């Protein structure tokens with residue numbers, strides 16, 4: 001299941017869903033397109049009394065690259081460096097980096113874009129944690145990972161492999177090959193990932209989607225909140 005719009009909305013906790021999740025049986029995997037480390041999220045979930053596995057786009061990127069390369073030039077938050085290092089993909093600054101990984105880098109500079117674009121142009125694997133163009137904050141919409149990825153795309157002339165939701169890589173890492181149901185608040189990421197992988201989707205109207213879509217695909221159910229999902233089981 002997704003986090004933003006399901007478990008919380010920014011700092012606000014969606015308690016009706018949290019309480020229902022505690023009663024929901026089966027293995028739970030919490031999934032975010034944020035390129036943070038898993039433990040930052042796990043810590044927040046534990047405070048709410050929720051436990052389960054955590055998958056972030058930083059972790060997915062690391063899993064995707066670990067059998068392919070041993071080092072990468074990374075642009076992103078600290079958690080991205082942690083997850084890469086933990087998977088044996090050493091975050092390096094040098095022109096010898098074997099891959100380029102791009103997430104939301106708040107400290108992006110012209111030199112970093114130039115370095116990343118040069119590596120990508122030379123043919124190194126180009127991985128984007130996600131391509132969310134903007135994200136909402138108290139100050140309004142702020143540039144997301146997609147804005148940084150776009151700069152490197154334009155400068156290198158190459159397309160990245162996007163590993164976050166709705167990619168198949170994300171589904172594979174999160175489901176671990178087991179049968180899964182995807183719960184989320186966005187049709188174009190959570191539910192799309194479910195349908196692309198032959199899984200069922202639960203669209204919950206507590207996040208960005210507030211109205212049921214006009215056309216609901218056969219493998220998707222729409223619920224007001226997760227209490228409603230519990231009742232329907």
Ligand SMILES: [Mg+2]
Pocket residue numbers: 002003004005006184185186207
């Ligand atoms: Mg969401």
